[in-house]
Amino acid sequence: MANYRGYLIDLDGTVYQGKIQIPAARRFIARLQAHEIPFLFVTNNTTKKPAEVVANLAVNHDIHVQESNVYTAGMATAEYMKDDAHxxxxxxxxxxxxxxxxxxxxxxxxxxxxxxxxxxxxxxxxxxxxxxxxxxxxxxxxxxxxxxxxxxxxxxxxxxxxxxxxxxxxxxxxxxxxxxxxxIGKPNDLIIKNAIKLLQLSTDQVVMVGDNYQTDIKAGIKAGIDTLLVYTGVSHPDEVHQEDIQPTHEIESFDDWKI
Structure with a gap:
């Protein structure tokens, strides 16, 4: 497995499915924290502020992170609109x-x-x-x-x-x-580029992780970074393997991924 210095990680379908836990995802985040590898949850979910995302992860999924670990499409939208209006x-x-x-x-x-x-x-x-x-x-x-x-x-x-x-x-x-x-959000690469800046890393040092080829993986491809598709949510191998550009990595479970 590649040795990445930073991870951009989707939430819905990747780390959880609604209130259904994905235990392998919890173990994956714990490994990142243990190795002190920086990560951002880059989510298209606009229904919650970062504080609520953090609370949901802790209460419903036993994943404990900070608000600084969260970057949402809502945040990216507000930033874009302010810059565009100016x-x-x-x-x-x-x-x-x-x-x-x-x-x-x-x-x-x-x-x-x-x-x-x-x-x-x-x-x-x-x-x-x-x-x-x-x-x-x-x-x-x-x-x-x-x-x-x-x-x-x-x-x-x-x-x-x-x-x-x-x-x-x-x-x-x-x-x-x-x-x-x-x-604004995935598959647009604007949200990914903003997230990479927040991590203060270069494009060759980060990987985009997600369950949806059409949003998560395409956003990573557009941003010029490696991608990791985990088959826990939307996409299925038969559909993905028909795409012209394949994910850099594919796994069935986060337990299959070595940091």
Whole structure:
């Protein structure tokens, strides 16, 4: 196995499936901590702040980390919007389809998330999605608002099975408006490049770890880093082996991986 100095690790389907534990993942994180190898959980999940991610890992999965170990698509989205608004001299106004924690992150970045004339529309996973929310977002996009999608996940592995993800909501708006969104999370490499900077390592020193070829692995490939696909969630070997570019490494379980 390669000797990496840093790990970027997906959460949903990789470290856990909803509230279902993946014991081999817990042992893998413990080995990283024992060897003092830095890592970041790079997640497309926008429904929780880092503190809640940390609490969930501790309470439900017996994995104990710090908030500094977490980098979410919500955090990357807020950073992107603030930089983009500054460059384009746009007002800090947004319509956000998403959970309260995502709205809070964007609000903390200086945006009015209750504007009737938003400069940005953000679409993410929203457990209380309604037709009216979609209608307001579609109208704003048609009126010229910049369309931001937090991530393209079509499905989320949970204890109930694979449920619709943010990508399903984003595609609804894309289809309705015929406007392509700016995607922030995986498979976009923006979130990966930001995470590598946080680790203060070079691209040849880190590996992207995940269960989903279409998001985790493609993001790593786009960012020019090695990838490790673990078959605990979305992707299956038969599907992956038909792809033109293969993951650098494939494993059935984290117990198969030597640090």
């Amino acid at each position: 460059k384009r001299k746009l007002p800090l106004t947004a319509n956000v389809i998403g959970e309260p924690d995502l709205k809070s992150l964007i609000s903390l970045a200086g945006f009015d998330v209750f504007s009737s004339q938003p400069a940005y529309v953000v679409a993410a996973l929203d457990y209380d999605l309604t037709y009216e929310k979609v209608a307001q977002a579609a109208l704003a996009i048609q009126n010229g608002a910049r369309f931001i999608g937090t991530n393209a996940d079509t499905l989320i592995p949970t204890e109930r099975g694979k449920l619709p993800g943010a990508g399903s909501i984003i595609d609804l708006l894309r289809y309705a408006t015929q406007v392509d969104p700016i995607l």
